[in-house]
Amino acid sequence: MMFNKKNLIPVPVLLSLLIFILILDLPSQAQETIKFDDYFLDKAMRINFYQVGQAKEEQIIINNIYQEPIWPESKTNLTNPFNYGHYFIKVYEVASNQLIYAKGFDCIFGEYKTTTPALNGVSKVFQRAIRIPWPRRKVNLVFEVRDKKNILHPLAMETIDPDDYHLIKENNQPQDYVLEIKKSGPPAEKVDLVFLAEGYRAEEKDKFVSDAKRFAGYLFDIEPYRSNQEKFNIYVIFRPSAENGMDEPRQKVYKNTVLKASFNAFDLDRYMLTEEGFLLREMAAEVPYDAIIVLVNSKRYGGGGIYNDYCITTVDNQASQAVFLHEFGHSFAGLADEYYTSEVAYNDFYPQGVEPLEPNITALLDPEHLKWKDLVSPGVKIPTEYGKEEIDQLQAERRTNFQEMTKALEEAKKKNLKEAEIKKIQKKYEDRGKATQEKIKAVQEKYRYLEDKVGAFEGAGYASKGLYRPMMYCLMISSPKIEFCRVCQRAIQQMIDYYSH
Ligand SMILES: [Zn+2]
Missing domain, CATH: 1.10.287 (Helix Hairpins)
Structure with missing residues (x-):
């Protein structure tokens, strides 16, 4: 069903309309804090939409809107303290024109549009669902997208009347096996994680539950999760798949599984995603959740993670622990890849001369105002020479x-x-x-004293030059000790605080 014919408003009309709204609104949003109960019911609104297009043009088309039984995210942090994500959803109350909710996000389409086929004009369509608290009165829903300079621009707008009979209020009784494996407190005051099963057959339910507990353990083995264990609730949802594993198109292996997870996303063999964006959120909504983790029953190496969407990883590879922690760093805390040597499918993912949005990489355009300056170790020079060229x-x-x-x-x-x-x-x-190996070791030895220091180390965000990371080692590049660098740890801590206040 098309929710509202207005979905296809031409962009120029939208732009002028929205610029008007946004200019009008700016002064009021800065001054007032939003009291949740004044504007929202303790329910969630799940908006399913399609993203269509290629590198030069894109469109958002709303499919259906659903009611979920509770709002599990923070009731105090409503207009989002982070500037993460290449897209934003903003909710304005129609009557007061006040910004009452905002959240940044990323999506598969956002990655697709940087790939070579998209640059060559090949259009594709992807599902995405996003959730906002259920508004008490009519709201304008605004989707924004960033340009190459990371400036946000309106992309689509929809007026939503919460009493509209098109909004779907189904019975939310779980269809699947649901288990709470860690309970710390009310969902709105805790980080709620949900593990979904992919590629587990009916007789492998116990394996899935024990895998989920093992992965939750990986999280609490390291900082900052270890010190924040009492801030997490954890649920598992099991829906059996007909077959084990997932698709591996390059190997011509295709499996019949619930979420249709597949390797070779964007034609990159090691990249695994699920494109079942609607089903993913429908299943997750069987419990109160803030963040989704899909566990894939396979020994193969690989995974994926998209900010404020989901993370996905195989469970039985010897690197699964590191892959999971890395991918969850993307999906939960908006962290960037700090590596720069592996092949990726993206082109110009971080345009030159533009500071990346993520907290853990920088273009160092203004070294005096490095974003993690307060964490830099005494005596360490910016940028930090560490023998990289040698x-x-x-x-x-x-x-x-x-x-x-x-x-x-x-x-x-x-x-x-x-x-x-x-x-x-x-x-x-x-x-x-x-x-040669001995020579490499000698250089590494010379700079070993920098291993526990914070500085600005060149090589990050798929670029050998021009982008910098905070430390030599981190789970977002590679970490022999399985640790996040101190900048990533702080960013994760901030996200835990955001969901648990
Ligand atoms: Zn890091």
């Missing part, structure tokens, strides 16, 4: 040496050289590789 150079040499060895050995075999001669060739390259 190490990158040596690592490139090591890779070239390995490629040359492979080629030389193939040729030797083609020429039918004797075993002893082949071994001699192999040893020559291996010795060279070892020598």
Whole structure:
């Protein structure tokens, strides 16, 4: 059902209308704090919408709107202290024109539009659902999107009357097996996590519950989650899949599972997502939740995480713990990838000269006002020299040496050289590789004193140059000790506080 014909208002009309609304509204929102009960019922409104388009054009089309039985998020932090997410939803009360709710978010479409097919004009459509508290009176719902400079612009608007009979108020009785595995207090005052099962067959329910408990344990093993355990409620929801695992298109493996999770998202083999955005939120709504974690019953390496949407990870890979903590860092706390060497599907994800939104990477446009300046270790220079160029150079040499060895050995075999001669060739390259490795170690040793220091280390956000991260090691790049850097820890703490106040 199309909720309202107005969905397809041409953008220019919208823009002028909304700029007018926004200008009018700015003074009042800054002055008043919003009292939840004055504007909202203790229920949630789930808005299912489609995002359609490519790199140059995009559209939001509302599908259906549902009522959920409670509002589990904060009743005091309503207009959002964070500037995270490439999209924003803002709710204005029609009668007073007051901004009464705002929250940033990211979405699969937001990532899609930076991929090569999208830049070539190939349109795609994705599902997304977002939740706001149930308004007592008529509201204007405004979706905003950021431009390349991270400035927000209106993208779509919808007027919603909470008494409209199109809004769906179904019986919310859970359809699935639901279990509360950790209870700390009322949902509005706690962070409520929900684990959803993907690729578990009916007889694997107990495995799923024990996997969910194991993953909750991973969270509470590290800071800042460890010190905040009493601020979390945790639920699990089990719906059996017909088959184990998930789709692996590159391997031509296709599995019949509840959430249709698939590797090879954006044609990147290790990236796993589910595109069942409506079903995901419908299932999660069987419990009060703030953040969704999808556990996929597989040994394969990989996962994905999208801010204020969901995180997804396989459960039985030796790296699953680190993958989960990393992906949940994206989806829960809006953290950026700090790595810069792996292949990604995005183009120009962080345009040059624009400060990234995320708290844990910076373009260092103004070193004097580095966003984590207060955490920088005494005596550490900004930017922080840590032997990166030398190490990158040596690592490139090591890779070239390995490629040359492979080629030389193939040729030797083609020429039918004797075993002893082949071994001699192999040893020559291996010795060279070892020598390079020793040089790398020596550089690392020289800068080892920086390992526990906060500074600004170049190489972050898929860019070897021009973007900086706070510490050498962190779960958002790679962490031998399985830890977040101190800047990421603080950002996670702020998000825990946001949901639990
Ligand atoms: Zn970090």
